[in-house]
Structure formats: C-alpha cells, structure tokens
Amino acid sequence: MDLGLTGRTALVLGTGGGIGRGIAEAFAAEGAHVACADRRMEAAQATADAVGGTSTRAFAVELGDRAAEQDLICQVEQALGPVDVLVNNTGGPPSTAATAVPIDTWRDYFESMVASVINLADLVLPGMRERGWGRLVTSSSSGVVVPIPMLGISNTLRSALLGWSKTVALEVGPDGVTSNVVIPGRIASRAALDRDVLRAEQQHRSVDEIQQDYLVRIPARRYGTPREYGDAVAFLASDRAAYVNGAILRVDGGMIESV
Incomplete structure (x- = not known):
C-alpha cells in the first residue's frame, strides 16, 4: 500500500529514544524527508545515521524554549522544506504523585510537554492549511485512559493534549489537515x-x-516493537488516513482494559 508520504517532510520529536527512532524509520521507509529532533544532538544524529537516506537530517531542540522551537522549524524548512507532518513525541516526567508536587515542577513540565507541542503546531499549521494538506500526530500514554499510579504529572499533562488535539481537529479539518493521538502499550x-x-x-x-x-x-x-508503533503513526500521517481525524489510536496489543 502506497501511503503517499514520498517527498513529504516529517518532523519527529524525541528521536533519541526507541519509539522516536521507530517512527523515524517508518517515515523514511515510505520515502519521506525525515527531520530527527531531540534535545541531545548526538542522539538525534545517531537515529538519523541509523535511518540513513539522503533526506534525513538531525536537529537539536530544547522543548520549552520558544526561541529554540522557532529556530527548529526554520532549520527544518531550510534543510528539507515546509513541514507536512509534525509528530509530537515528547519525553515524560519523573515518577511522582499527583499531590504535593511543587507548582514550579508542574510549570516546567507543562512548558516542555504541552506548551511546546502547541507552539510547534501553531508554527507549522498556517503552511499546512495554505497548502491544503497536513498531519499532526501526538504520541501520548496509556495513562490518559487508565491513570498509572505514581505518574501524576504525565497522566495530567498528556490528558490536556487529548482535548487540545481533538479541538484542533475540528478547526483544521476543513483545510485538509488532520490531528490525531496515538497511545502506546508496552513497547x-x-x-x-x-x-x-x-x-x-x-x-x-x-x-x-x-x-x-x-x-x-x-x-x-x-x-510491541518501536517500528510497529512507528508504522501506526505513519499510517495516520498518510493519504490513506485522510478521513481519520480527531481520533485516538491504541497500539497496545489489546493491553488497555477499558473500552
């Protein structure tokens, strides 16, 4: 099946980890130009090298730094062209309860996990809407469906992005842009x-x-394997999934017990 991603530019966040690398591999296999981003340049470069191809590039970005996020988009556009697909795969916070967490800790992780995603989307959406084609895919956590004990920050902040993604889908759908969420099980x-x-x-x-x-x-x-997860993300970003919008896709082998 041709996913229609050949020549599209996909910006994938968090490619220093296994899931991020699996996503990057899936896009590269479909012929997309892949921008591998991570807070650590060496990690992003390792993934770019592993993925290979003449249209794969590594970029460093500190999520939560608005200027750095703006600079990332400029660098990607200069190197690979306008961003057609934004994959929001951000790192998670440390294990904590949902109570008695310093408010500054909440603010710091809100900036890196939520505000950064919203800001990057706002930077690329005008171009997507003007071109009549674009994809936002946000990688989340099973904790947004069944809260995971001692992951209070993650459960809370990732849940906020579910509401954001669905609302964005309503706004950009008429312009040929989709916004979906993917939830991993044990990858x-x-x-x-x-x-x-x-x-x-x-x-x-x-x-x-x-x-x-x-x-x-x-x-x-x-x-599951990181590549299996990546293939699901690539499908949601494809032409074949043009009528999938505002959805939540579980890639969990059936693990999540709720309906």
Missing part, C-alpha cells in the same frame, strides 16, 4: 526495558518476573 524501547529493570530492583524480583506481570495482561502476549 520494547530502551526506556521501557530500563523501567522493568528498575522495578525489578525495587521489588527484589527478576526482570523476567516483572515482564511476565505485563505479558499476562497483553492479549498479544508480547511487547
């Missing part, structure tokens, strides 16, 4: 596997035992 990224190791250490159990706890809850009986 075998380096970060997820590191969390398994940490949980095993905290509970004085083996990593295999920790992972078995998850596997019995996943009908597919395995973790």
Whole structure:
C-alpha cells in the first residue's frame, strides 16, 4: 500500500529514544524527508545515521524554549522544506504523585510537554492549511485512559493534549489537515526495558518476573516493537488516513482494559 508520504517532510520529536527512532524509520521507509529532533544532538544524529537516506537530517531542540522551537522549524524548512507532518513525541516526567508536587515542577513540565507541542503546531499549521494538506500526530500514554499510579504529572499533562488535539481537529479539518493521538502499550524501547529493570530492583524480583506481570495482561502476549508503533503513526500521517481525524489510536496489543 502506497501511503503517499514520498517527498513529504516529517518532523519527529524525541528521536533519541526507541519509539522516536521507530517512527523515524517508518517515515523514511515510505520515502519521506525525515527531520530527527531531540534535545541531545548526538542522539538525534545517531537515529538519523541509523535511518540513513539522503533526506534525513538531525536537529537539536530544547522543548520549552520558544526561541529554540522557532529556530527548529526554520532549520527544518531550510534543510528539507515546509513541514507536512509534525509528530509530537515528547519525553515524560519523573515518577511522582499527583499531590504535593511543587507548582514550579508542574510549570516546567507543562512548558516542555504541552506548551511546546502547541507552539510547534501553531508554527507549522498556517503552511499546512495554505497548502491544503497536513498531519499532526501526538504520541501520548496509556495513562490518559487508565491513570498509572505514581505518574501524576504525565497522566495530567498528556490528558490536556487529548482535548487540545481533538479541538484542533475540528478547526483544521476543513483545510485538509488532520490531528490525531496515538497511545502506546508496552513497547520494547530502551526506556521501557530500563523501567522493568528498575522495578525489578525495587521489588527484589527478576526482570523476567516483572515482564511476565505485563505479558499476562497483553492479549498479544508480547511487547510491541518501536517500528510497529512507528508504522501506526505513519499510517495516520498518510493519504490513506485522510478521513481519520480527531481520533485516538491504541497500539497496545489489546493491553488497555477499558473500552
């Protein structure tokens, strides 16, 4: 199936991690120009090198810094052309409760996880609407459906982006632009596997035992791969998904228990 992404410019945030790299790989495989962005240039460059191709570039950006976000868009446009697809894949906050968290901590993560996404979208949407084609895809967390204990900041702020994404979909749909959300289950990224190791250490159990706890809850009986997640994102950004707008797609192997 031709997804119609050949020659499109896709800006993917958070490509220093496994999920971000999987998304970048999926777009590159479809012939898109891929801008790999991360707060660490070396991480973004490692993904760009792994993805390969003459139209893949690495960029550094500190999300939450409005000037840096503006500069990122300018650099991408100069190197690869106007942004046709924006994939909002931002890093998560540390483990915390939802109460007794310093308000400055809330502000800092709101800036990097929510305001940055809104700002970047505002920078690229005028061009998308003028051209009559564009895609916003926001990678979220299963915590927005079933709140995850001790991820109070993540559950709260990522939920805010669900309302934003749906509202944007209503506004930009008439102009040929879509806005959708993707929710991962257990994806075998380096970060997820590191969390398994940490949980095993905290509970004085083996990593295999920790992972078995998850596997019995996943009908597919395995973790997903970053590339499988990336393929779902690429589909939502494609011509084939032009009538999918304002949606939430779960890529979880059936893990999330709610309807």
